[in-house]
Amino acid sequence: MTLLLALLVGLLFTLGIYLLLQRTPAQLIIGLMLLGNGANLAVFVSGGLTRGQPPLIAAEALEPAADAADPLPQALVLTAIVIGFAVIALAATLVWRTQVDHADNDLDAMQRTDT
Amino acid sequence: MNLWHGIQDGLVAMPLVIPLLGMGLSLMFWKQPRARQTVGVAASLLLLAVAVSLLRMVSEQGITAMRLGSWASPVGILMEVDTLSALMLTLTAIMALVAVVFSGAGNDPEDRHRPLMPLLMVVLLGVNGAFLTRDLFNLYVWFEVLLMGSFGLLILTGGREGREAAVKSLTLNLIGSLVFLLAVGVTYGLAGTLDMADLQIKLAQVHAERPAAVTATAFLLLMAFAAKAAMFPFHFWLPASYHVPTAGVCALFAALLTKVGVYSLLRLFTLPFAVVQGWETVVGLVAGLTMLIGVFGAVTQFDMKRILAWHSISQIGYMAVGLALLAAPAAEVRLAGVTATIFFVLHHGLVKPALFLIAGLVESLNGSTNLKKTGGLYLAKPILAVVFLLAALSLAGIPPLSGFWAKLAVIQASVSAGAGWLVAAALGAGLLTLLSMVKIWNEVFWKPASGTPLPTARRVGRAGWVATFALVLLITVIGLQPQLLFDLSENAAAQVLADRARIVGILKVGP
Numbered sequence: 001m002t003l004l005l006a007l008l009v010g011l012l013f014t015l016g017i018y019l020l021l022q023r024t025p026a027q028l029i030i031g032l033m034l035l036g037n038g039a040n041l042a043v044f045v046s047g048g049l050t051r052g053q054p055p056l057i058a059a060e061a062l063e064p065a066a067d068a069a070d071p072l073p074q075a076l077v078l079t080a081i082v083i084g085f086a087v088i089a090l091a092a093t094l095v096w097r098t099q100v101d102h103a104d105n106d107l108d109a110m111q112r113t114d115t
Numbered sequence: 116m117n118l119w120h121g122i123q124d125g126l127v128a129m130p131l132v133i134p135l136l137g138m139g140l141s142l143m144f145w146k147q148p149r150a151r152q153t154v155g156v157a158a159s160l161l162l163l164a165v166a167v168s169l170l171r172m173v174s175e176q177g178i179t180a181m182r183l184g185s186w187a188s189p190v191g192i193l194m195e196v197d198t199l200s201a202l203m204l205t206l207t208a209i210m211a212l213v214a215v216v217f218s219g220a221g222n223d224p225e226d227r228h229r230p231l232m233p234l235l236m237v238v239l240l241g242v243n244g245a246f247l248t249r250d251l252f253n254l255y256v257w258f259e260v261l262l263m264g265s266f267g268l269l270i271l272t273g274g275r276e277g278r279e280a281a282v283k284s285l286t287l288n289l290i291g292s293l294v295f296l297l298a299v300g301v302t303y304g305l306a307g308t309l310d311m312a313d314l315q316i317k318l319a320q321v322h323a324e325r326p327a328a329v330t331a332t333a334f335l336l337l338m339a340f341a342a343k344a345a346m347f348p349f350h351f352w353l354p355a356s357y358h359v360p361t362a363g364v365c366a367l368f369a370a371l372l373t374k375v376g377v378y379s380l381l382r383l384f385t386l387p388f389a390v391v392q393g394w395e396t397v398v399g400l401v402a403g404l405t406m407l408i409g410v411f412g413a414v415t416q417f418d419m420k421r422i423l424a425w426h427s428i429s430q431i432g433y434m435a436v437g438l439a440l441l442a443a444p445a446a447e448v449r450l451a452g453v454t455a456t457i458f459f460v461l462h463h464g465l466v467k468p469a470l471f472l473i474a475g476l477v478e479s480l481n482g483s484t485n486l487k488k489t490g491g492l493y494l495a496k497p498i499l500a501v502v503f504l505l506a507a508l509s510l511a512g513i514p515p516l517s518g519f520w521a522k523l524a525v526i527q528a529s530v531s532a533g534a535g536w537l538v539a540a541a542l543g544a545g546l547l548t549l550l551s552m553v554k555i556w557n558e559v560f561w562k563p564a565s566g567t568p569l570p571t572a573r574r575v576g577r578a579g580w581v582a583t584f585a586l587v588l589l590i591t592v593i594g595l596q597p598q599l600l601f602d603l604s605e606n607a608a609a610q611v612l613a614d615r616a617r618i619v620g621i622l623k624v625g626p
Contacts, residue, residue, distance in 0.1 A: 020286075028286065032286065032289055032290075035290065035293050036289075036293060038293075039293040039294075039296045039297045039300070040296070042297050042300050042301070043296060043297070043299065043300025043303070044300070046300045046301050046303065046304030047300065047303055047304055048304065072303065073300065073303060073304075076252055076299070076300070076303070079252075079256065080255075080296055083256065083259045086263070087259065087262075087263065087285075087289060087292075090263065090266060090285070091282075091285055091286075091289070094266075094270065094278060094281055094282055094285065095282055097278055098278045098279055098282050101275050101278060101279070107282075110279050110282065110283070112275070112276055112279055
């Protein structure tokens with residue numbers, strides 16, 4: 001399962017970078033989204049996968065069972081997903097607005113601030 | 116005793132509480148720009164007071180920490196103030212005050228519809244959080260906070276250019292953040308902790324068994340922060356965005372954004388990743404190239420703000436030299452290197468914003484910062500000319516101004532480490548910096564005025580002039596009396612390089 005998810009992370013990064021290099025605004029946004037999801041999934045996988053063992057503490061015990069899942073990577077990924085969502089929302093609005101400015105579907109046309 | 120600890124904990128939290136309150140309050144005054152401005156000035160003054168008292172507290176009692184929710188250190192998130200953090204908080208507060216006063220001093224009628232103050236407070240919140248936290252994931256969150264604030268400022272003050280610059284800076288910074296997040300995840304997978312002091316112990320153990328995995332993670336982090344600090348292969352976003360916003364915002368960016376990247380590199384590679392070998396060689400190479408690329412880029416420009424933006428890149432190279440010297444076997448060299456980096460960060464955090472503010476004043480007078488459309492300001496505004504000369508010569512490193520001592524520290528440390536080519540790069544970049552500053556002096560101040568000033572929306576009121584002059588006065592005083600700041604930097608460097616896991620272990624209290 002870990003190998004499968006690791007390959008999926010690789011696939012997401014590949015697609016993300018490919019889309020970033022296509023140089024249209026929509027593909028830029030989707031590429032960034034795929035990269036973000038790839039990073040989130042990588043955090044999740046590298047924390048270690050445990051199936052069917054929620055980190056719950058039994059009624060008499062003081063700590064969760066030794067083989068329970070680690071809740072921290074899930075908390076990290078949850079935070080990262082929320083942040084990523086906000087950033088992508090801003091990026092999408094921004095890119096849409098600059099596209100209105102330029103009336104051009106090519107990111108290479110944005111050269112006003114270049115040096 | 117408990118009450119005293121409570122006050123100390125509260126003081127450590129203040130650099131986060133004040134901007135948060137300032138943001139909320141200034142949002143409430145949506146239609147009263149003057150009230151927003153008052154909130155901003157009050158928040159910056161409070162921040163300055165807190166930062167200075169933290170600096171005093173740290174130098175009297177050593178490192179002070181606050182545990183969020185009173186959880187013990189490796190479990191909970193540690194907010195810690197040492198001399199380095201306190202110095203960076205002080206720099207942030209000074210620049211916040213200057214930026215708020217300068218931004219509020221405009222007579223631009225558009226300004227009242229732009230909620231700059233809440234976003235400015237968001238940037239301060241993120242920067243202060245990054246300087247306080249000792250948790251890797253928490254650092255990522257603060258970085259996102261400060262980036263979101265800075266994109267907002269860039270978009271609001273830059274108009275059409277601002278939006279375009281924001282697309283570029285957002286894309287590159289977002290990729291940097293994703294690499295950072297990836298590295299945080301892998302670090303947790305390797306060591307099972309994200310607390311920096313705890314990581315130092317755990318990563319040393321992991322490194323003994325799986326050196327390749329730890330080294331790869333360290334290089335991911337190096338890449339992420341090189342992108343945020345605008346170091347050589349990842350510097351493109353900076354010259355595309357720094358010249359766009361209004362001068363006050365520009366000054367805040369120049370003072371803080373890239374510095375947080377350098378600061379994080381310094382923390383990560385002296386604390387959690389101190390065990391990794393070989394990255395210093397890469398940083399040394401990157402530092403030299405960053406210095407040179409920055410000045411070469413500046414030489415080709417013909418706009419005051421764009422020249423200054425390119426020089427920001429070059430100066431990051433000087434700061435990275437101290438990091439490269441961490442590989443030196445002798446402890447004195449490492450101390451000298453880190454001291455030089457810290458002193459340089461503080462010096463540049465004051466001088467570069469001052470130059471951007473002067474560019475803002477030039478724009479206010481002339482309607483443009485394009486060197487071809489300016490001129491004659493030496494006759495029209497002789498005091499401004501002298502102030503520019505002080506700041507510009509300080510940037511170029513002419514004695515007895517602060518830049519001279521900063522560059523002297525960097526070059527001395529490189530000489531004692533035997534890094535000859537870094538010395539050569541630093542001296543060459545210094546010469547080209549002087550060339551660019553002389554170019555600005557000739558074109559903006561010395562040559563006769565070229566026709567009538569263009570109309571501009573970016574007028575600066577009297578308070579903006581006062582803020583700029585006060586900042587340059589501070590730089591001049593530091594240049595004439597560098598010892599105090601140098602001692603503080605050395606103290607901070609010694610703390611950063613000390614056996615931190617042990618110190619934090621002593622600080623730790625039971626759950």
